[in-house]
Amino acid sequence: xxxxxxxxxxxxxxxxxxxxxxxxxxxxxxxxxxxxxxxxxxxxxxxxxxxxxxxxxxxxxxxxxxxxxxxxxxxxxxxxxxxxxxxxxxxxxxxxxxxxxxxxxxxxxxxxxxxxxxxxxxxxxxxxxxxxxxxxxxxxxxxxxxxxxxxxxxxxxxxxxxxxxxxxxxxxxxxxxxxxxxxxxxxxxxxxxxxxxxxxxxxxxxxxxxxxxxxxxxxxxxxxxxxxxxxxxxxxxxxxxxxxxxxxxxxxxx
Amino acid sequence: xxxxxxxxxxxxxxxxxxxxxxxxxxxxxxxxxxxxxxxxxxxxxxxxxxxxxxxxxxxxxxxxxxxxxxxxxxxxxxxxxxxxxxxxxxxxxxxxxxxxxxxxxxxxxxxxxxxxxxxxxxxxxxxxxxxxxxxxxxxxxxxxxxxxxxxxxxxxxxxxxxxxxxxxxxxxxxxxxxxxxxxxxxxxxxxxxxxxxxxxxxxxxxxxxxxxxxxxxxxxxxxxxxxxxxxxxxxxxxxxxxxxxxxxxxxxxxxxxxxxxxxxxxxxxxxxxxxxxxxxxxxxxxxxxxxxxxxxxx
Amino acid sequence: xxxxxxxxxxxxxxxxxxxxxxxxxxxxxxxxxxxxxxxxxxxxxxxxxxxxxxxxxxxxxxxxxxxxxxxxxxxxxxxxxxxxxxxxxxxxxxxxxxxxxxxxxxxxxxxxxxxxxxxxxxxxxxxxxxxxxxxxxxxxxxxxxxxxxxxxxxxxxxxxxxxxxxxxxxxxxxxxxxxxxxxxxxxxxxxxxxxxxxxxxxxxxxxxxxxxxxxxxxxxxxxxxxxxxxxxxxxxxxxxxxxxxxxxxxxxxxxxxxxxxxxxxxxxxxxxxxxxxxxxxxxxxxxxxxxxxxxxxxxxxx
Numbered sequence: 001x002x003x004x005x006x007x008x009x010x011x012x013x014x015x016x017x018x019x020x021x022x023x024x025x026x027x028x029x030x031x032x033x034x035x036x037x038x039x040x041x042x043x044x045x046x047x048x049x050x051x052x053x054x055x056x057x058x059x060x061x062x063x064x065x066x067x068x069x070x071x072x073x074x075x076x077x078x079x080x081x082x083x084x085x086x087x088x089x090x091x092x093x094x095x096x097x098x099x100x101x102x103x104x105x106x107x108x109x110x111x112x113x114x115x116x117x118x119x120x121x122x123x124x125x126x127x128x129x130x131x132x133x134x135x136x137x138x139x140x141x142x143x144x145x146x147x148x149x150x151x152x153x154x155x156x157x158x159x160x161x162x163x164x165x166x167x168x169x170x171x172x173x174x175x176x177x178x179x180x181x182x183x184x185x186x187x188x189x190x191x192x193x194x195x196x197x198x199x200x201x202x203x204x205x206x207x208x209x210x211x212x213x214x215x216x217x218x219x220x221x222x223x224x225x226x227x228x229x230x231x232x233x234x235x236x237x238x239x240x241x242x243x244x245x246x247x248x249x250x251x252x253x254x
Numbered sequence: 255x256x257x258x259x260x261x262x263x264x265x266x267x268x269x270x271x272x273x274x275x276x277x278x279x280x281x282x283x284x285x286x287x288x289x290x291x292x293x294x295x296x297x298x299x300x301x302x303x304x305x306x307x308x309x310x311x312x313x314x315x316x317x318x319x320x321x322x323x324x325x326x327x328x329x330x331x332x333x334x335x336x337x338x339x340x341x342x343x344x345x346x347x348x349x350x351x352x353x354x355x356x357x358x359x360x361x362x363x364x365x366x367x368x369x370x371x372x373x374x375x376x377x378x379x380x381x382x383x384x385x386x387x388x389x390x391x392x393x394x395x396x397x398x399x400x401x402x403x404x405x406x407x408x409x410x411x412x413x414x415x416x417x418x419x420x421x422x423x424x425x426x427x428x429x430x431x432x433x434x435x436x437x438x439x440x441x442x443x444x445x446x447x448x449x450x451x452x453x454x455x456x457x458x459x460x461x462x463x464x465x466x467x468x469x470x471x472x473x474x475x476x477x478x479x480x481x482x483x484x485x486x487x488x489x490x491x492x493x494x495x496x497x498x499x500x501x502x503x504x505x506x507x508x509x510x511x512x513x514x515x516x517x518x519x520x521x522x523x524x525x526x527x528x529x530x531x532x533x534x535x536x537x538x539x540x541x542x543x544x545x546x547x548x549x550x551x552x
Numbered sequence: 553x554x555x556x557x558x559x560x561x562x563x564x565x566x567x568x569x570x571x572x573x574x575x576x577x578x579x580x581x582x583x584x585x586x587x588x589x590x591x592x593x594x595x596x597x598x599x600x601x602x603x604x605x606x607x608x609x610x611x612x613x614x615x616x617x618x619x620x621x622x623x624x625x626x627x628x629x630x631x632x633x634x635x636x637x638x639x640x641x642x643x644x645x646x647x648x649x650x651x652x653x654x655x656x657x658x659x660x661x662x663x664x665x666x667x668x669x670x671x672x673x674x675x676x677x678x679x680x681x682x683x684x685x686x687x688x689x690x691x692x693x694x695x696x697x698x699x700x701x702x703x704x705x706x707x708x709x710x711x712x713x714x715x716x717x718x719x720x721x722x723x724x725x726x727x728x729x730x731x732x733x734x735x736x737x738x739x740x741x742x743x744x745x746x747x748x749x750x751x752x753x754x755x756x757x758x759x760x761x762x763x764x765x766x767x768x769x770x771x772x773x774x775x776x777x778x779x780x781x782x783x784x785x786x787x788x789x790x791x792x793x794x795x796x797x798x799x800x801x802x803x804x805x806x807x808x809x810x811x812x813x814x815x816x817x818x819x820x821x822x823x824x825x826x827x828x829x830x831x832x833x834x835x836x837x838x839x840x841x842x843x844x845x846x847x848x849x850x851x852x853x854x
Contacts, residue, residue, distance in 0.1 A: 050721055052717065052720075052721070071720070071725070072717075072720040072721045073720050073721075073722075073723045073724055073725045073726075076721060076722060076723040077723055081721075082721055084718065088715045088717065088718035089714075089715070089718070090710065090711050090714035090715060090718065090719075091714055092710070092714055093707070093710055093711070093714065097707055097710075100704075100707060101707055101708065101711045101719070101722050101724070102722050104704070104708060104722050104723045104724050105722070105723025107704055109703060109704045109705065110705060110732075111700065111703075111705045111732050111733075111736060113703070113704075113705070114699060114700050114702075114703025114704060114705040114706060115696050115699050115700055115703070117699060117703070121703070124704075125703075125704065128704070164722065168722065168723060284645075288645075290645060290648070290649075337813070338813045338817070341817045342816060342817065342820055345816075345820035345821070346777070346820065346821070348585075348591065348773050348777065349773065349816045349820035349821070350816075352769070352770060352773045352774070352812060352816050353812065353813050353816040353817065355766050355769075355770070355812065356809045356810065356811070356812030356813035356816065357809065357813060358809070359805060359808060359809030359812065360806055360809030360810050360813070361809070363805035363806045363808075363809060364806050366805075367802060367803070367806060480762070480763075484652070484656070484762065487649070488649070488653070491645075491646070491649050495645070522660070522663065522664050523660050523661075523664065524660075525656055525659075525660050526656065526657040526659075526660035526661065529652075529653030529654070529656045529657050530653070530657060532649065532650070532653050533639075533650050533653050533654070533657075536642060536646055536649070536650055537638050537639075537642075540641075540642050540646055
């Protein structure tokens with residue numbers, strides 16, 4: 001059984017069909033990339049999987065269970081975590097607090113627990129902090145724990161988003177353009193980190209523009225164009241696919 | 255029955271067109287700098303008092319007083335923006351909101367100091383304009399010449415505004431700025447100038463509303479801006495904030511709704527009704543009647 | 553425990569009680585608007601519900617003050633949930649205008665309710681608010697707010713303020729949290745209202761209008777949105793300033809208005825915005841710690 005499966009998923013915004021009956025299967029342990037020209041609907045696919053938009057039609061299932069129509073906070077709890085294309089950190093909170101919030105769905109103290117603070121809540125808070133620090137160490141951000149998120153340099157903000165997502169102990173991690181705006185050194189570090197996360201047993205689903213980055217890291221690559229999937233397969237096969245070349249470079253006039 | 259309906263309808267439209275004039279200022283300012291300009295109600299109040307002073311102290315004709323009040327408030331609106339809002343343009347929106355509330359408190363209490371806490375009477379309509387007469391349009395359906403004057407004046411001002419916004423260079427720049435502030439600035443639009451124009455136009459319309467309300471109801475008071483301002487803002491939200499036709503429609507709809515509520519014996523709940531309508535509309539269509547839905551971008 | 557009674561001249565005692573009540577009210581609004589970022593322009597409405605509820609309980613039903621206080625908080629919170637349920641789905645200024653509208657509607661309803669005296673108001677409420685019980689309640693509210701801010705719950709509220717969509721993607725049910733937060737904030741407003749009612753002893757609907765909500769909001773914004781010490785300072789200053797300006801009672805409100813504008817222009821983040829004592833303390837402590845470690849290291853080398 002595939003870990004994540006999209007079955008004829010479609011979403012329309014007004015008259016625009018942003019994602020058009022897309023099928024996609026992601027197996028456990030894979031690194032699956034999703035590429036395509038600007039506006040092809042890649043981020044929309046992520047928004048569909050994480051429940052930000054409900055699909056107009058089609059089904060999305062995770063570990064065999066349908067998740068389309070579920071709210072984002074329920075989907076996260078099932079084991080799907082994500083980052084955002086246009087970084088969405090909690091700017092006025094510290095780096096550590098950002099990651100602690102990532103731990104939200106694996107903890108349970110409520111308002112009254114916070115006010116009364118019985119030993120169980122204190123224990124849980126300690127556990128949250130330890131786990132958050134662990135995730136920060138994984139992304140080499142532990143020395144920045146007390147900084148405000150907004151004061152981090154760009155590349156570190158992207159890494160912080162990954163750390164925050166990791167804190168929710170996901171089975172699959174959705175990375176939306178993780179390398180965007182990074183310099184070559186930062187990208188090298190990122191590739192290393194992604195490989196390490198995969199070694200921890202996670203499945204990775206990423207959207208990316210940088211072809212070298214995608215081809216170097218992915219097991220499979222799917223290509224979207226105008227909301228439709230036009231190719232899916234191992235990186236070298238996709239690179240040679242004439243339809244993909246046409247989508248990126250334009251068709252020759254015959 | 256039908257005639258009573260018509261009378262209330264005319265009352266409602268007359269009241270509503272003054273709401274609409276004030277609502278336009280709220281909606282235009284909000285459209286451009288996303289500020290609920292709480293001082294706008296006080297500009298309306300100032301307009302009413304300036305008109306009054308011009309007529310009673312300087313003995314000018316009411317038409318001159320009307321234009322004078324518009325000009326005075328136009329300048330006042332621009333100055334308020336420069337002093338109280340411009341320094342806060344890059345701060346949080348709440349800071350600007352509190353600043354606007356500060357201006358509002360300042361102006362209404364200044365008016366209290368100058369004119370006292372008691373209502374001041376406008377000179378009788380027959381002395382400054384014409385004797386108020388009722389016309390019977392059909393079986394018992396009456397309308398007064400004063401109502402016609404108020405509705406016509408408001409309509410003319412709104413038509414001029416609509417023409418200005420649609421057809422002039424500055425009007426186009428205003429629409430561009432309200433669509434996207436930063437892009438407009440990058441395209442070479444002098445955003446500061448556009449904001450000044452917006453305050454100038456909105457404030458002069460509010461002043462016009464102030465003088466009309468003064469003539470129509472016969473009294474003005476230092477705190478008249480607060481409740482009317484709130485209702486006009488409600489009208490702007492009702493129509494879809496940022497939308498100029500929305501503000502016109504919202505104002506008139508609110509005026510009619512209020513008068514009919516009074517007519518069916520709910521006069522003691524008059525103020526509650528405006529807000530009741532608003533809450534229901536917002537819950538059904540959160541962007542107001544004429545507002546466009548913005549797809550949240552993730 | 554009456555040792556505080558008569559310790560201060562009545563005038564100062566009355567001002568301190570007023571400051572305490574406003575601290576309670578402002579902290580409730582700070583939770584809603586400062587911490588969670590949900591702009592409410594109708595906080596006085598919940599204060600009003602608390603005031604009238606407590607007056608009915610203690611005056612008409614003759615029950616003890618503590619019962620009146622609890623009922624005030626609970627009834628205000630019930631209204632908070634009832635109003636919050638539809639309204640908290642709205643965002644930004646739409647939320648603001650709906651809370652404002654509710655406040656005005658409530659005022660109209662009370663005006664037309666003979667049971668609570670209508671426009672004439674409700675008089676003869678027993679003077680049960682003392683310096684001591686105000687201070688105790690204010691301290692409890694402060695402690696609760698501080699603890700909540702540092703908990704998983706408080707963190708989630710800040711996350712909702714900073715980015716609601718990202719918060720939901722981290723597993724936070726934003727609507728449920730906002731509703732819970734609103735219930736706590738309005739409960740606090742109800743408490744403040746009850747103390748207020750039993751201090752001034754006469755309730756009139758017009759005392760709880762839009763301007764009262766604005767007065768409380770000013771305290772929160774002036775102090776620094778989201779900052780508990782800031783809110784306390786804001787409530788103290790804005791209660792004290794009109795008192796200090798009493799010598800020029802005519803110009804008092806004119807100056808108050810001008811001061812608001814001036815303070816916003818020079819401190820747009822509020823007096824205590826951007827100063828987080830908790831983190832300040834932590835940072836100082838860390839610097840101190842690392843210095844210590846360095847000393848130890850050099851000690852070992854030597």
